[in-house]
Amino acid sequence: MFNGILVRYGEIGTKGKNKEFFEKRLAENIKNALKRNEIPYINVHRLPGRVLVETFEIEKCEKVLKKIFGIRSFSPVVIANANLEEILEKVYKIIENANAKSFAVRVNNADNSLKENSQKLNEIIGERVVKKYGLKVNLEKPELLVGIELRRGMGYVFTEKFEGPGGLPVGSAGRAVCLLSGGIDSAVAAYFAMKRGLKAILLHFDGGKFFSNKEKITKIAEKLEEYNGKTKLIIYNYEDVLEKISEIKEKKYICVLCKRAMKKIAERVCTEEGAQCIVTGESLSQVASQTIENLNAEQYQIEKIILQPLIGFDKEEVIKIAKEIGTYEISIKNTGECRAKPRAPATRSKIKKIIEIEKDLKI
Ligand code: ATP
Numbered sequence: 001m002f003n004g005i006l007v008r009y010g011e012i013g014t015k016g017k018n019k020e021f022f023e024k025r026l027a028e029n030i031k032n033a034l035k036r037n038e039i040p041y042i043n044v045h046r047l048p049g050r051v052l053v054e055t056f057e058i059e060k061c062e063k064v065l066k067k068i069f070g071i072r073s074f075s076p077v078v079i080a081n082a083n084l085e086e087i088l089e090k091v092y093k094i095i096e097n098a099n100a101k102s103f104a105v106r107v108n109n110a111d112n113s114l115k116e117n118s119q120k121l122n123e124i125i126g127e128r129v130v131k132k133y134g135l136k137v138n139l140e141k142p143e144l145l146v147g148i149e150l151r152r153g154m155g156y157v158f159t160e161k162f163e164g165p166g167g168l169p170v171g172s173a174g175r176a177v178c179l180l181s182g183g184i185d186s187a188v189a190a191y192f193a194m195k196r197g198l199k200a201i202l203l204h205f206d207g208g209k210f211f212s213n214k215e216k217i218t219k220i221a222e223k224l225e226e227y228n229g230k231t232k233l234i235i236y237n238y239e240d241v242l243e244k245i246s247e248i249k250e251k252k253y254i255c256v257l258c259k260r261a262m263k264k265i266a267e268r269v270c271t272e273e274g275a276q277c278i279v280t281g282e283s284l285s286q287v288a289s290q291t292i293e294n295l296n297a298e299q300y301q302i303e304k305i306i307l308q309p310l311i312g313f314d315k316e317e318v319i320k321i322a323k324e325i326g327t328y329e330i331s332i333k334n335t336g337e338c339r340a341k342p343r344a345p346a347t348r349s350k351i352k353k354i355i356e357i358e359k360d361l362k363i
């Protein structure tokens with residue numbers, strides 16, 4: 001019966017003149033996701049304040065829409081012309097299939113094809129249904145809620161409303177190089193960057209003989225691709241760099257120097273990939289070395305802004321989200337600690353000290 005899905009967006013609606021840019025991006029992202037998942041559709045187009053997906057593959061489509069940022073909610077709809085009799089026919093069909101004892105009608109008339117306002121239409125349609133089927137009207141707790149949205153000469157009739165993931169359409173805020181370690185945190189950090197409209201380019205440093213997470217990484221990238229759309233994963237051969245760093249005299253500084261090197265390389269990748277920022281999964285004081293002093297030293301003289309979306313999250317909160325997005329089970333596969341890690345990494349590194357050591361390293 002349903003031949004489309006009406007998509008509602010959240011924050012995009014507040015963007016004033018830029019609204020069209022956000023709407024177009026959202027419609028484009030929906031199309032691409034349907035194509036990637038090989039879900040047949042007739043069309044995806046913008047309506048005033050909504051995006052309409054014309055398709056008969058309602059269930060498959062729902063699964064995909066739940067992962068497209070920018071969507072606040074969506075409803076499978078029966079599409080009619082904005083003509084009272086035609087809309088009533090669709091409503092009757094829904095009532096006949098629903099087997100409910102009480103109902104309510106909620107019209108949202110954002111069009112001028114029907115001259116009655118929303119409240120008047122509620123009354124007219126409600127009355128006709130009562131007459132024809134003898135159902136009870138229950139405005140507070142109806143067994144069946146029939147929603148009708150009128151937009152640009154068409155009526156969209158629905159009974160269900162699903163939640164979308166919120167946020168803004170991926171790509172609408174720019175591009176980010178997201179440092180993906182294989183651990184729990186960085187995958188969630190990348191997810192949040194995407195949620196605020198950044199298109200993620202994933203960058204992983206492979207430690208060779210020091211550590212290797214390569215297998216996990218491709219699986220995590222596949223999960224993130226469901227939100228990010230077509231995704232570029234860069235695996236950087238990092239063994240030589242880490243080898244050099246691991247030879248310093250004061251071993252306790254290895255980790256800070258290593259993180260700095262990663263961020264410097266990420267900065268170059270930003271330039272190559274046209275990205276404006278770097279994203280990492282650090283959270284303040286989660287492990288002994290994640291101090292504000294170390295974080296300062298790690299980002300000193302890095303020109304691109306480093307976003308750390310998890311900075312204020314507890315580990316439990318991060319784990320919960322990792323489970324929801326499906327990266328947790330992959331991330332927890334133990335691949336061993338980094339063999340370059342000293343027994344007691346520095347917890348309060350001084351920038352001056354770090355730069356001194358780094359100069360001699362000549363990476
Ligand atoms: P995660 O759970 O993401 O591994 P973490 O809490 O273990 O994070 P660190 O090991 O201190 O924290 O790493 C901090 C951040 O640096 C990571 O979240 C990630 O963004 C980045 N990072 C660390 N190792 C790598 C790596 N091998 N490749 C790419 N990025 C990395």
Ligand code: MG
Nearest residue numbers: 181182183184
């Ligand atoms: Mg880690």
